[in-house]
Amino acid sequence: MQANEAIHRCGLCRIEMRGVSVRMEQDTLIQDVNLHAHCGQLTVLIGPNGGGKTTLLRAVLGQVPYEGKILHLDEQDKPFAQVRVGYVPQQLPFDKQMPLTVRDLLAAALTRRPVWTGVGRKARQAAENALILAQAQGLINKRLGALSGGELQRVLLALALSPAPDLLILDEPVSGVDHNGQALFLDTVNALRRQQHMAILMVSHDWTLVREYADQVALIDKTTRIVGTAEEVFDSPAFAASFPHTHGPGRSA
Amino acid sequence: MMDGLYALMDQLLPTSIFGMQFMKNALLALLLLTPLLALLGTMAVNRRMAFFSDALGHSALAGAGAGLLLGISNQTAVLIVFGVLWALLISRINRTGGASADTNISVFSSTGIALGLVLLSQGGSFARASSLLVGDVLAIGPNDLLWLAIALVGGVIAWALLYNPLLLSAVNPHLADSRGIKTRLVEDLFVCLVAVAVMLAIRWVGVLLINALLILPAAAARNLARSAPQHALFSVIISLLSGVIGLIAAYTLGSSVGAAVVLCAALFYALSLLVRRMLRIVN
Numbered sequence: 301m302q303a304n305e306a307i308h309r310c311g312l313c314r315i316e317m318r319g320v321s322v323r324m325e326q327d328t329l330i331q332d333v334n335l336h337a338h339c340g341q342l343t344v345l346i347g348p349n350g351g352g353k354t355t356l357l358r359a360v361l362g363q364v365p366y367e368g369k370i371l372h373l374d375e376q377d378k379p380f381a382q383v384r385v386g387y388v389p390q391q392l393p394f395d396k397q398m399p400l401t402v403r404d405l406l407a408a409a410l411t412r413r414p415v416w417t418g419v420g421r422k423a424r425q426a427a428e429n430a431l432i433l434a435q436a437q438g439l440i441n442k443r444l445g446a447l448s449g450g451e452l453q454r455v456l457l458a459l460a461l462s463p464a465p466d467l468l469i470l471d472e473p474v475s476g477v478d479h480n481g482q483a484l485f486l487d488t489v490n491a492l493r494r495q496q497h498m499a500i501l502m503v504s505h506d507w508t509l510v511r512e513y514a515d516q517v518a519l520i521d522k523t524t525r526i527v528g529t530a531e532e533v534f535d536s537p538a539f540a541a542s543f544p545h546t547h548g549p550g551r552s553a
Numbered sequence: 554m555m556d557g558l559y560a561l562m563d564q565l566l567p568t569s570i571f572g573m574q575f576m577k578n579a580l581l582a583l584l585l586l587t588p589l590l591a592l593l594g595t596m597a598v599n600r601r602m603a604f605f606s607d608a609l610g611h612s613a614l615a616g617a618g619a620g621l622l623l624g625i626s627n628q629t630a631v632l633i634v635f636g637v638l639w640a641l642l643i644s645r646i647n648r649t650g651g652a653s654a655d656t657n658i659s660v661f662s663s664t665g666i667a668l669g670l671v672l673l674s675q676g677g678s679f680a681r682a683s684s685l686l687v688g689d690v691l692a693i694g695p696n697d698l699l700w701l702a703i704a705l706v707g708g709v710i711a712w713a714l715l716y717n718p719l720l721l722s723a724v725n726p727h728l729a730d731s732r733g734i735k736t737r738l739v740e741d742l743f744v745c746l747v748a749v750a751v752m753l754a755i756r757w758v759g760v761l762l763i764n765a766l767l768i769l770p771a772a773a774a775r776n777l778a779r780s781a782p783q784h785a786l787f788s789v790i791i792s793l794l795s796g797v798i799g800l801i802a803a804y805t806l807g808s809s810v811g812a813a814v815v816l817c818a819a820l821f822y823a824l825s826l827l828v829r830r831m832l833r834i835v836n
Binding site for chain 2: 361363385386387389394395397398399400401403404405407408409411412414415416417418419443444456459460469
């Protein structure tokens with residue numbers, strides 16, 4: 301069994317969310333979310349806009365206060381202390397005119413030498429190594445603002461993968477990216493999942509991609525409505541209730 | 554020590570303009586002041602904080618007023634403490650929301666000026682306020698130069714430690730958070746550093762023009778640079794050139810040094826726009 305193999309090889313075994321709730325002032329953003337994300341598996345979070353997917357990711361990242369438990373456990377169910385989390389944000393607007401190359405960004409993240417003093421050979425090598433992981437070698441000298449959507453996401457993936465994370469969090473990583481860019485990005489992630497046995501949590505709205513790549517799908521609409529394989533989730537009454545205007549998700553993408 | 558330095562300058566400098574000691578001091582002051590402001594300016598420009606630093610400069614009036622009120626004689630120390638508190642307060646209020654950032658900053662900017670003018674004009678004279686508004690680098694002495702040198706070294710070291718995390722949070726704060734960077738702390742330290750640099754320079758450059766030294770070289774450099782190291786390098790070069798050329802121009806024309814330096818930097822900005830156009834520096 302491939303899954304068993306994966307469990308033996310990775311330090312971190314799973315992320316367990318138990319009864320996770322997030323409240324902002326009077327609003328309950330998510331309530332009582334229960335979900336396991338295993339290493340070597342791609343768990344996709346789906347759900348309507350405003351349903352709390354991004355909030356859940358931010359709770360896992362420790363960026364918002366939450367109630368309940370988010371546990372990082374090893375194979376003996378013991379807490380796994382040093383969890384490295386890699387995070388690829390949704391495409392956010394940033395200053396495209398900023399004089400900043402891909403090399404600068406990676407060197408700033410991976411090395412201590414202040415980038416304004418220049419980027420030395422070691423820092424450049426670190427940046428190159430990171431880019432290779434995300435199949436983005438050719439982008440090192442490009443300006444960040446000049447990258448296409450797909451290229452930018454691969455650079456952010458390279459950043460998230462260095463140093464190697466136990467948990468990789470992708471928040472709609474390919475929305476607004478052209479079809480080739482999407483396929484390249486997800487093939488890369490898919491290969492990493494197999495090779496490095498990291499647990500991957502991804503938010504996506506693209507049912508075709510979900511069907512093709514997800515090991516596990518969780519429908520988050522204020523709480524966990526259903527968790528299962530893509531087929532199980534798409535055919536469930538809960539899915540129909542959360543997405544009333546979608547008929548047959550396989551065809552609607 | 555200064556005598557040796559003066560003698561060295563006499564030998565190296567090709568012109569008699571710097572024959573007088575106050576001109577040598579002014580030159581040294583500008584060479585010490587402008588590079589730190591130019592370095593910090595790159596991030597102020599990237600983070601769209603030009604208006605923020607402007608308001609910060611204006612608060613020097615209020616700081617000087619507070620010093621007068623409390624009877625503290627060390628004006629620079631009062632300015633720095635007041636500037637740091639003022640900067641942190643603006644950041645804090647910007648974060649808690651309410652009005653938009655530009656509105657908040659405008660409120661702080663005018664409050665700083667008004668408070669300063671009220672306190673400094675007690676007794677019916679604007680002399681104290683106007684000397685701070687314009688500044689005079691020709692009045693700088695060897696002791697002040699020593700402090701500027703210490704500030705330059707300290708500032709560059711702080712900037713070296715702060716830069717990388719700050720750069721990541723400038724690109725995307727959530728991304729920085731996820732890599733364990735304490736985004737808020739880093740941003741607060743940055744505004745404190747800007748406050749210290751601005752307040753150290755303000756006596757010599759003046760409230761009206763200090764922001765230009767922070768923003769103009771960095772803005773001009775940004776038009777020409779495509780990478781972060783280039784941005785820093787060009788900004789420092791432009792600031793040093795502006796300082797030297799401005800000082801010579803002011804001496805020749807018999808006008809304000811600070812104003813001439815800023816005009817010079819403005820000229821570099823105009824040139825940078827032209828060059829950017831001609832070379833189509835985009836990618």
